[in-house]
Amino acid sequence: MTVDDLKRMFNVVEDQELAPIFGRKKGAVSAWRKSGVPAAIEVKARDILATRQVLTDKTTPAPPVTGTRQKQQRFIEASLPILEDDQVEMIFDQVRGMMAR
Incomplete structure (x- = not known):
């Protein structure tokens, strides 16, 4: 997964907009662009999106x-x-x- 993939997943334009989503500083996102997104961030991204899906999915009653x-x-x-x-x-x-x- 790349920073660009995360930006598409979270529908953001700037790299720095990803930082608060993951509780990181914008310099961390810059480092991800150079060295790759850490596995823990990938897992958290999927967890956040899954949680949002559960909250917005009105077809499956809780x-x-x-x-x-x-x-x-x-x-x-x-x-x-x-x-x-x-x-x-x-x-x-x-x-x-x-x-x-």
């Missing part, structure tokens, strides 16, 4: 969620349209951490 998880899901769904991609990813990481407890 299993019923109740209680606290239901409240968390409603909050996230209500917030998604106004959040940036890196903020959504941060929220998902926090929710995953809460659910793992």
